[in-house]
Amino acid sequence: MIARLMAPELQFLWGQPVIIENRPGANAIVATEAAARAAPDGHTLLLAAGNHTTNPAVYARLPYDTERDFAPVAVAALAPTVLLVNPATPYRTVAELVAAAKARPGAIGYATSGTGGVGHFAGEMLKQAAGVDLPHVAYRGTAPALQDLVSGVVPVSFATLSTALPLIRDNRLRPVAIATASRLPMLPGVPSFVEAGYAGFEATSVWYGLMAPAGLSPDLVRRLADDAAAVLRKPELREKFEAQACIPGDEGPAAFSERIRRELPLWEDLARASSIRVD
Known part of the structure; x- marks a missing residue:
């Protein structure tokens, strides 16, 4: 969705076709490997997501190096993670769930x-x-997880707001807290995790960012970043992002690179402490 909203604007700016090629599979590893092996000529970009920094923590081997094989260009959008419960449960705050x-x-x-x-x-x-025991129930995708949450098979879930918002608006799911620094205008009654007394959860919101294969010239990386920023500043595009419960990004190459460096050890430590591993 992020790529399809940006593509027409970038196509107009660059004066040439922008083709979106979906490469699903292996938690985005298939697409990421393809981008890593592409020529660093500016004609192939990767729209990476937050699993770009969680994958190294949970997979024993990856067919690319998360930092060395890519040149971060710009964070395009953020999709906040939200703590959700089935409305039939009594939990209305994080404190009530923890208790x-x-x-x-x-x-x-x-x-x-x-x-x-x-x-x-x-x-x-x-x-x-919080020092609690909440068993993880893994599904094959967000849709079946939220379906079982709505039907009451499971009482709690963590998902991106962009996928859960329609169910929230239909009162089929109750949002308890959102992983942002402050409340969002679209959900003014839902506190942030910071308000609930849990700092650091902003890192769990999913980012979507443009990356180029390593070796792309710094001048071209800068030009791509400037063009992405120009597109992301357009009010009509920002409105479309916000309609999908996504926050337009504002990080260029330096800030994006720092985000990746900051997240990698965070997820590595958490994966080790929680025994999160994908074989």
Whole structure:
């Protein structure tokens, strides 16, 4: 969705076709490897997501080096992670959920889109911060996880707001806290994790960023970053992003590179402490 919203604007700016090629598989590893092996000529870019920095923590081997094989260009958007519960549950705050989990260790499971995803890391971060036992229930994708949350098979989930917002608006899911520094205008009644007393959860929001194969000239990286920033400043594009519950990005090459350097050891430490591993 992010790529398809940006592509027409970039195509107009560059005066040449922008082709989106989906390469699904292996938690984005298939697409990432293809981009790493592409010629560093500016004609192939990767739209990476937050799993770019979680994958090294959970996979024993990757067919590329997360830092060395890429030149970060720009963060295009952020999709906040949200803590969700089935409306039939009594949990309306993080404190209430934590209290219930402490009263019944191991009885309250949380669903995510799969092992090693950002939602999984968010759940493990809450478990460590609050000192509770919340079993992880891994699904094959966000849709089945949220479907079972709506039907009451599981009581709790961590997911991106962009995927959960329609169900929230239909009152089929209740948002408890959001992984942003402050509240969002689209959900003014939902506190941030910071307000709930848990700092650091902003890192669990999913970012989407443009990256080039390593070796691309710094001048061309800068030009691509400037062009992406110009497109992301357009009010009509920002409105489209926000309609999908995404926050337009504002990080260029330096800030994006720093984000990656900051996240890699964070997820490595959490994966080790929580025994998160994908074989």
